[in-house]
Amino acid sequence: MFKSLYKLFNLLPIKQDRITFASDSRIEMDGNFGFVYENMLKQGLNYDYKFMLKSAITEKKTLKETIQLAYWFATSKKIILDDFYPIIYPLKIREEADLIQVWHAVGAFKTFGYSRVGRPGGPSIKSLNHRNYTKAVVSSKNIVRHYAEGFGIDEAAVAPIGVPRTDIFFDEKYKENKREELYNQYPFLKNKKVILFAPTFRGNGQSSAHYPYDVLNLDKLYNELKDEYVFIFKVHPFIKNKITIPYHYVDFFYDFSEYREVNDLLFITDILITDYSSVCFEYALLRKPMIFFSYDVEEYIQKRDFYFDYQSFIPGVLAKSTDDIVNSITNNEFESERIEPFVQYFFDDLDGNSSERFVNELIKEDVQ
DSSP states (O other), rough: HHHHHHHHHSSOOOEEEEEEEESSSSSSSHHHHHHHHHHHTEEEEEEOEEEESSSSSSSOOOHHHHHHHHHHHHHEEEEEEEEEOGGTTTTOOOOOEEEEEEEEEEEEOOOOOOGTTSSOOOTTTTTTTTOOOOOOOOOOGGGGHHHHHHHHOOOGGGESSSOOOGGGGGOOOHHHHHHEEEEEEEGGTTTTTEEEEOOBBBSSSSGBBBOOOHHHHHHHHHHHHHTTTTEOOOOOOOOOOOOOOGGTTTTTTEOOTTSSSSHHHHOSOOOOOSSOOOHHHHHTHHHHHHHEEEHHHHHHHHHBBSSSSSHHHHHSSSEEEEHHHHHHHHTTOOOOGGGHHHHHHSSSSSSSSSSHIIIIIITTTOOO
């Protein structure tokens, strides 16, 4: 029905100033969407903005919303996505329009999309997913080919103009305000150093996403680090099995998984512990220590694989056990010399103007 409605509405002329933002992973104009939209308003661009925002792919659209979305897609000059959006992939985008993907992740790390054909959880070579993007944005010319391959689009369609949501890492006022806001909201963070544990999920997708918390020795972490640190969990939104924090450790471990924007938490973080998550790209912009707790790296390489050799790629120290984590922290051994080359490779423009480039180069030149 949706595809038929879209074809029917294609008989109507495109609204030359209409821009539609569509997401199945957020209900507010935040993340990349927020920065792009805010820059449009800052520039006084009074376009005909439309929004279709849902918290998850599983949140159904009403009949009215379905009809509305088909109409907006058919008559918009620009359609902007920030994540996987399955309802749009069978559609043929009109020649005078653009479908722009401003992906939720930064950089290129673990393989995704058509780079995973033939692997568990990978797409069929006949899949239509992603292939109709007319433009996609990335942080560096060095990863254009990886996104082109992952999305199944031409390299010419991938624009290395920077990722809008990274602009805050160059905004000292924003960072200071966010730190103050977090300290006021969570005063227990003030007088301790903060360890942020932000791993990606295990499983083939949203339905099977989980994290095996038992790989962490909570007793050891608490006993060795409690005097100087607090330990914050921020797991991937897909992960449904939440960490159970023993009552006698509640002054050390805290679960911040419901906090929406992980980037804001990075500003009060002293040490990041991750594994295969793209959060390492943003955190690298702060030039602070990272530990890559990758106890299953050999298995992960076989099942998922990476665009780069993992151990030479990571901008920090590799840890395979809780002992390794503790030793790295207590001995102040993080291999931080890896961070600067990492930043220089994965970011072309370190100026905080990615949102403005997005608007000026991908929107204003065409929209009337």
